[in-house]
Amino acid sequence: MKFCAVKQYFDDENNNNITSGASTTMIPLPNVESHPLAILITYCKKHLKIKANNADNKKETEKEMEQYEQELLKKVMPQELTELILAANYLNFKEALDFFCRAVASAIQNKSIEFVRKFFGLESDFELGEEEKLREEFAWSFEGVDED
Amino acid sequence: MGRLRSYSYLPQDLLEEILTRLPVISIIRFKCVNKSWYNLFENHTFIAKHHRHHSSQKNPSLLVEVEDSTTTPQRSVMSLHLADGLDSGVSLDMPFIPERLVYISDCINGIICLRELSSRLVLWNPAVREYTVISNPPSHVHSPSNVCYDYPTFAFGYDHISNDYKLVQIGTYSTVLYDLIDQILHPVVHIYTLSTDSWRQIDTGFDHSILNFPGECSNNLYFNGVYHWPGCIILDKHGRHCEVIVCFDMRDEVFQIMKMPNLGDISHIEKIWKTAAVLNDCAALIIYDLKQTKQFDIWVMNEYGVEESWTKKFVIGPLIVELTLHDQLLLVDDKLALINDKGHILLYDFGAQEIKHLQLRNLPGSVFVSQAITYVESLVSVARGKVEAKKRG
Numbered sequence: 001m002k003f004c005a006v007k008q009y010f011d012d013e014n015n016n017n018i019t020s021g022a023s024t025t026m027i028p029l030p031n032v033e034s035h036p037l038a039i040l041i042t043y044c045k046k047h048l049k050i051k052a053n054n055a056d057n058k059k060e061t062e063k064e065m066e067q068y069e070q071e072l073l074k075k076v077m078p079q080e081l082t083e084l085i086l087a088a089n090y091l092n093f094k095e096a097l098d099f100f101c102r103a104v105a106s107a108i109q110n111k112s113i114e115f116v117r118k119f120f121g122l123e124s125d126f127e128l129g130e131e132e133k134l135r136e137e138f139a140w141s142f143e144g145v146d147e148d
Numbered sequence: 149m150g151r152l153r154s155y156s157y158l159p160q161d162l163l164e165e166i167l168t169r170l171p172v173i174s175i176i177r178f179k180c181v182n183k184s185w186y187n188l189f190e191n192h193t194f195i196a197k198h199h200r201h202h203s204s205q206k207n208p209s210l211l212v213e214v215e216d217s218t219t220t221p222q223r224s225v226m227s228l229h230l231a232d233g234l235d236s237g238v239s240l241d242m243p244f245i246p247e248r249l250v251y252i253s254d255c256i257n258g259i260i261c262l263r264e265l266s267s268r269l270v271l272w273n274p275a276v277r278e279y280t281v282i283s284n285p286p287s288h289v290h291s292p293s294n295v296c297y298d299y300p301t302f303a304f305g306y307d308h309i310s311n312d313y314k315l316v317q318i319g320t321y322s323t324v325l326y327d328l329i330d331q332i333l334h335p336v337v338h339i340y341t342l343s344t345d346s347w348r349q350i351d352t353g354f355d356h357s358i359l360n361f362p363g364e365c366s367n368n369l370y371f372n373g374v375y376h377w378p379g380c381i382i383l384d385k386h387g388r389h390c391e392v393i394v395c396f397d398m399r400d401e402v403f404q405i406m407k408m409p410n411l412g413d414i415s416h417i418e419k420i421w422k423t424a425a426v427l428n429d430c431a432a433l434i435i436y437d438l439k440q441t442k443q444f445d446i447w448v449m450n451e452y453g454v455e456e457s458w459t460k461k462f463v464i465g466p467l468i469v470e471l472t473l474h475d476q477l478l479l480v481d482d483k484l485a486l487i488n489d490k491g492h493i494l495l496y497d498f499g500a501q502e503i504k505h506l507q508l509r510n511l512p513g514s515v516f517v518s519q520a521i522t523y524v525e526s527l528v529s530v531a532r533g534k535v536e537a538k539k540r541g
Contacts (some may be wrong), residue, residue, distance in 0.1 A: 062206070085162055097165065105169035113180050120163075121156030125182050134180045140277060141177040 003044065004092035029090075036080070036087040043072065043096055069099055078107050078119075110146045164188070168198045172275040172525045189527065192311070199257055199526040208480040211255065211274070211523040212237075213246075215491070216515040221247050227274065227523055230480055230495065243270050243279035252519055253304040254370050258526025261304035261315055269302075271313065271342065275525035285317060286338045286347055295321050295333070303368065303375040305398035313342040313530075314398055316375070339401060342530070352403050359394070359405075369424030371431045372452055373398045378421040379405070391421070409447045409458030411435060425479035432461070434477055442466040444477075464496065480522050491516020 006027060029037065046068055054060040076084070081104050088096040108116055117123065124131060135142070158166075167175070167188070175198070179186045188194050208230045214237075215223050223246040228237040242249070244264055253261035262270045269282040303316040317340070321333040340347045359381055369376040379394035393406040408421075422436035427448055436444040443465025451457040464484065476487040484496040 082158060085158065085166075089162055101162075101165045102169050104166045109170050109174040113177070116178060116181055120158075122182055122185075125184075126180075131180055134186070138176050138179060141173050145177070 003040075006091065031090045032087045033083055036083040039072075039076070039084060040087055040091065040093060040096055043099075044093065047095065069103075073103055076103075078104065081107075110144065112145050112148055115146075115148050164194065164197070168194070168201045172527055175527060176276060190529075195527045199524065199528070202526070203524045206481065208483075209523045209525075210478070210480065210485065210493075210520045211240075211252070211260070212493075212517050213249065213252065213519040214515060215518055221245060223247055223249065223518075225249070225252075225274075230483060230485070240274045241277065243272055244268075251302065252521060253302060255521055255523045256304060256306045256313070256370065257528050258524060259304075259313065259528055259530055260521070260523075261302065263302070269315065271304075271315075271530045273526065273528060273530055274523075276527060276529065278529060278531045280342075280530045282315065282340055283345055284347060285340070286319075286336075286349070295323055303370070303396060305370055305373065305375060307399045308373060309399055310343070314401075315340040316396060317347075350401055354403060359392075367421060367423045369426070369431060369433075371424075371426055376406070376424060376431070381405075406453075407455040409433065409435075409449075409460070423477045425477075427461075427479050432479065434479075476520065478520055478522060485520065487517050487520055491518060493517055493520065 006029075047065060050064045050068065051061050054064065081100050084100045085097065085104070088100060108119060111119075126134070167178075167185075170178070175189050179189050209227055210230060211225060211227050213223060213225050225240045225242055225246055226237040227240060243262070248265040249262060250265055251261075251263035258275055259271055259273050262272055264270065267285065267287075269285050270279050271282065272279040300317050300319040303318070304313070305316070306313055317338045319336045319338075321336070323333065335352060336349065337352055338347050338349050359379060367378065375396040375398070377394045379392050381390045381392055382388075383390055391408050393408055395404045395406055396402070397404070420436050422434045422444060424431065424433050426432065427446065431449045431452060433447045433449075434444055435447060443463060445460055446462040446464065447458050448461040449458050475489065478485040478487075482497070486494040486496065488494065
């Protein structure tokens, strides 16, 4: 189910017996900016379309979805992903949340400690010498790290 | 575009969603970021969540033992991704020289049990490069000269209630008459618990004059916290017997018997339990008919524990290649990996119905695969020793 938060809103409306005379109902989404919302709507529509096109073939759906996701990532800056993650989480859109979290993980997995600290706005709070010890202990995990 | 909040604005649970999707090597490195991340990555709940996520991904890996007659050492253990199709093999540093490797267990929560030539047993997590030596495995009791002790078999598993790892050692004894096995005696079973680093003996609870089960490890199945082996109940003095599944529950530490699927005429020994695996979250048996070596059946137990729920789900074949008894079969997601006696991995895709030759990187004729297991990385610590990186020449 996509956009569960929105569906919840509709369910609540029906329970309150508000006649939906007008076909357009305004649903307040105070925590979502318009730009990420637009991306999420496009993502959702695309996902449903791909699923419909490949009704029985789960593999094809996965493959096409992956291709679409790769294309989408090229147009989105890593910095924008926070907004997308927060929006997908607020709207309870699980597939999009998974995708955007995976995208961030991919973006940072080969990066250095310094890069990651800057990215998340973190600072080292280790005692003097503690960090060096850890770096030595885990030296093997620093192989192949991207240059900053 | 509106405001762009930075990542420092992300709540902890969403940050964790991102971090669980990182590979183990990145997480180990990021333990150096700050104290909060260090503690998070050591936390059992996070570790379990991380492993659960990676287990559910459609990117299966295999851990393979490879032999190359042109290199020194000849043997090595590699991990490779099936999805990358061909050449993603990465050589792993082992707790001891690969030449001395005798046995590899299945991978449970990212941990593998290894047995060395000297009978030393080791639990190994390749992703975090840690291992622990299992102390004092029981050696066999001195027996009279007409009693022969078979090579012990092992079952490595996990008790999810006590969050503990256990290893079962089954030693079978048989009496020998004129160099032939006369009678199979009661097996001696010991169980090791990681948390206490100790062994104790347990009772099988079976009458071994009628139940025959050597506990061979090559075709066992670990599923739902239970080990399953093929066994045989002797029905009468005329040699009639009934094939069964012998189960050992890692949690309760008890043995039980389960019925095999109805293969038709059971006393026909041409149908063999070739191997067992997990298919779509169900226990599955691959049954192989000696008379029809180009195909095999896959039976699935739709409802675990319900003997009537065994269903013949697939008939695979006819294959271009002939199956031999020595082939190793593995079910990985929706693919079947077959390791033939030439040491090649053949992939059979259920959906696409095609056989693909999976080649390792730079695979000359001198290289072949001797064993493979499915593998998912984890952060689970078994630390008591760190694996030294071998010098790369």
